[in-house]
Amino acid sequence: MRSKTCVVTGSSKGIGEAIAERFGEAGCQVAVNYRRSEEAARETVESVADAGGEAIAVQADVTDQAAVEEMAGRIRDEFGRVDVLVNNAGITQDVRFTEMSHEEWDVVLDVHLDGTFHCTQTFYEDLADAEEGRLINLSSIVGKGGNFGQANYATAKAGIFGFTRTLALELAPEGSTANCVAPGFVRTDMVERIPEKIRERIRGDTPLGRLGEVEEVAEVVAFLASDRSSFVTGEVIDVNGGKDL
Template sequence: MRAKTCVVTGSSKGIGRGIAKRFGEEGCEVVVNYRTSPEAAEGTVDAIEASGGSAIAVQADVTDTDQVKQMRKEAHDAFGQVDVLVNNAGINQDVMFKEMTHEEWDVVLDVHLDGAFHCTQVFYDDLVDAEEGRLINISSIVGKGGNLGQANYATAKAGIFGFTRTLALELAREGTTANCVAPGFISTKMVERIPQKVKDRIQDDTPLGRFGTVEEVAEVVAFLASDRSSFITGEVLDVNGGKDL
């Protein structure tokens, strides 16, 4: 993977942080986006710079177009044109559907779907003008199989599949690819909060018998961002240990 300028939304922690760090290991210039965790974002920047990359932390709420436009300006001021956009920012508001409020529904769809819309539209010209532009969206196994108490999250993540495949068709004429990564259950703080008996059941239902790691997801994203994936577009790559087999 030649050095590229990469924007990773929601990259102050979790999977986003792992992706940003992996880009840094490749010598990339990385925009570490965050909404409410400046200290964590700066920690990601430090990790990227320690591994040989360059990075800046930029605060922006992806549900706000004006803030995303400002993030693009800061990215351009620091590094110039963006080659890779990773739409990773997301939240969850888990509750059984009967008790789910309209606000809990809206906020999850806003971050996942409106956020992907805003960021992709704002950085669209960058991706088209890049020598080998890459759009990579992070979805979830839940978007395929659903999950108790996550009607909002599952709907948003399923929507990312259609968004990715449509953008793949529209960007192809420009030589830019669009792909999606759908992680299974990955060892993050969100998964750590799951009751132990539920975690045991998930691992029992996973053919590889364990949770995935952030690094394993980041490796797939790095591949899709690289020149090695130049003939892959419109795909959903599962990183789930065989969970849906």
């Protein structure tokens, strides 16, 4: 992967940050995308550099097509054509369905589905023209099994599966791949906000008996981004501690 140009959306913290740092360890050029957390994004840039890569922080709201296109121009000016796109940006607006507003529904689908569409469309030609382009979409265990209070999030994450498999077919003639990583419950700020009683139940329902670490997800993404995964496409890779849905 050395010298490949990688874009990781929503990479100022959490799983995205870990992916960016892992790409840095591989000697990549990394575009660290963020929406609001500029300071955190710049810290990620420093971490990528410390790991051995090169990085820039690029602000863009992925729900805004024009902003994504502007971001793409900055990345190409700095690093050239993009080889790897990781659609990781995401949010939650958790509420029981009977109390969910249309706004709470829309904003989650906008980030996960429209954001993935905007970024993939903007960088599609880069990935197709790359020697072995890599599209990697982050979904979730919730997209397969659902979760109380997350009808919007579960729907969005399930949609990523079909999107990934379709893009795998369309990129295949160019020799490029598209895959999806579906993490289980991983120790992030989002999961840490879950009450301890529920987190304890999650650990108990997971065969490995613990939450995942962001680095464990990043390692799978790094494999899918590398030349070693050249015959893997259209797959949904679960990283969930053995939880059977």
